Amino acid sequence: MLEARDLSVRFGGLQAVGNVSLRVAAGQIVALIGPNGAGKTTLFNLVSGSVKPDAGSIHFDGGEITGLPPHQICRRGLARTFQMVQPFAAQTVRENIAVGAHLHHRPRRAALAKADSVATRVGLDAERDKLATSLTIAGRKRLELARALATEPKLLLLDEVLAGLNPAEIAGVIPIVRGIRDSGIAVLMIEHVMQAVMHLADYVYVLNNGQLIAAGAPAAIANSPQVIEAYLGHGTAARLRAESARA
């Protein structure tokens, strides 16, 4: 469904993303993890069209989308959420979601109806008529998700949709993401919350300093020394192994 080949981009002196290739197949939930500053959101920006790559190509649903502007990529069926949620402040939850719904529903009434159904799906039923700004952070994250969902995508890029949520809220969102995949939409998610990654992901890519350092099934990644080093620092992998050997 989505294939990125050898993507690279440089900002000034910094190689934000270097030679990254990844793949998301239809029906998969793929996770993208890595320490802060690894280039994950930049990779999203490359895929969704906000940033143009210096090298490499992106193919989606059989066509090349490298260099297309964000709105055209969305129209092709690739939607994304933002890490820093940006709701349409002056509008209600329903109106917010309707903006996304309008992509495939021209009449206002149809878009609003679609918005209602998406709101129910993500659990924002009760908040439909409230102003977007009156929602809590958890609510706004769901709104962000709902808006992208309303565009009826084939692939959804979720950028830290669980960040800032407490365990109860996280437990509420996990089934929603699973439900999205089950309804036929592939998911590529950036996540820090490891528990969610383990539960949801079919495949995991690990990014560090703009480079892909590991890829595989969640269990394998969790035990990979390179990954542990990336997160916890040099020598940690060996230390942990020594500790568990002693135990």
Next chain:
Amino acid sequence: MLELSILFPSVLNGLTTGAVYALIALGLTLIYGVLHIINFAHGAALMIALYGVYFLHQALGLDPYVSLPIMVPAMFAVGYVLQRLVIGASSHGKDENILLVTLGIAIVLENLALYWFKSDTRTIDTPYTLATVDILGALISAPKVVALFGALGTAAILLLIIGRTDLGRAIRAIAKEPLGARLVGIDVDHVYAMSFGIGLACLGAAACFLLPAYYVNPTVGNGFVLIAFTVVVLGGMGSFAGALVGGLLIGVVESVGGLWLGESLGQIGIFLIFIAVLLFRPQGLFGSRV
């Protein structure tokens, strides 16, 4: 092509006019650099200052240059009060609101002046109004030459204040990081008002230098506002060097433009530059990336 004997005085004239533009722009760019306000009332404030100099001359017989020590503090006070009481309070810190509030102030000032002073154009007569200075064969109006040096001098003083005093340090801190400045105990509202005051004080000085060679009427501010914005945008928002260089450049463009295209059309060059800079290089010559 134009002969040097015509071009040279034109460029010199442009430089002297440009120096005054630079002085006006210095205040505007300071205000933008610190408060991030695009002060739409700048032109109207200049107009008020010009009337101030005019009446000091008419009523008290004070020579405009002698009025400097009166006008500069007076305008500073006006600026301080305006920022503290009106702008700061009303705009809630949002960009477009501030634009509108300063626009409102400009409207009020301009029309109060219209009401009180009527729309006649007034000039003052000083012994040196018609004096000229010979520079390498070009005869340049003496008040304009004084204006050139006055503007450069004021700019130097401004740079000294910003660079060497405690207030200047506070101003620079706030310009970079308002929240942090507040956290270390700087009275941000006070410094904002001080900065706005200094910005208008520059106008007080500019008015003293400008009036001998120019005129005043209630709408004179409008013309200056746009030119001042052009200078600030060309030089780079918040950059003093930019305001100086930009001012001189724009002065020359206007003068030479007037030579080529005639008085009326000559000014068009300025606004075309304005549009071009905003479109293609919004950070101007010396500014940082917008």
Next chain:
Amino acid sequence: MFGVAVAFAPAFVASGYALNAITMTLYAALLAQSWNILAGFGGQFSFGHAVFFGTGAYAMAVLQVKFGWNAWAALAAALAFGAAVGAFVGLLTFRYGLRGSYFALVTLAFAEVFRILANTFPFTGAGVGLMVPLRASAFDLQPASRAGYLYFILVFVLASLLISLWLKHSRYGAWLQAVRDNEESAAALGVDAFRVKLQAIVVSSTLMAAGGAFYVQYLHYIDPHLAYGPGVSVEALLGAIVGGLGTVWGPLLGAGVLHVLGEATRGLVGDAPGVNLVAYGIVLILIVTFMPHGIIGLLRRRPPTKLAHA
């Protein structure tokens, strides 16, 4: 419904003075409505909207006076020119991503450039301006009765109201308001922000040009300062802000309130030049400070659109 009510007003109001008042209020409302489309719904605050007004006004005057065109044809041309200038300004400014204060400034610069051009060339009458001869006939779009002018302007005001209503309930309107509230998010949801903004500025500029054309027919005179000066630009934004940005009825309401305010100041302080404008300036400051949602915002529980984004 509103249109019917106003249309019948001339039947009840015989006084020329009152008819003029209503007509001028409607004229101000048209300017405010058109500014509101770009600023209230589209989020692009233009400080030089006069550039479109003046284009319509001069097109109307020049075509009739210098080329002998019929007024109706000139009106059509004025609207077309208005749209063209709108497209031109929009293409340049939106292509280069100008927003916020920079957009406001650049529109001001455009207005000034046009003013200088109009002031220079003889075919626009240069500084002296143009006078459209009084012909008092419907064929020449100069209705014999005052009521005729009222209908003239009413048609356009109704058009602007209908457009605003449509913006509230259409896909295009939803997209436009999304771009206003957060352009990046809108783009991520499939909205072509450039195109949407461009369409908005063209609609807005066409309506402004209509206002300019009306002005010329009603007052028979235009000059560069009237056409492209700050007066019209300020009048346009004032009505919209006072009434309520991003609402359907706000600008009309604002125009009405400002008219009453203007009359009141005139009554109190006499006919001195500039007095009512002082009041307007104070009102602008007060509204931005205390009622950023305008009068309509005050009347509703839920604010329609904010002057500043949360």
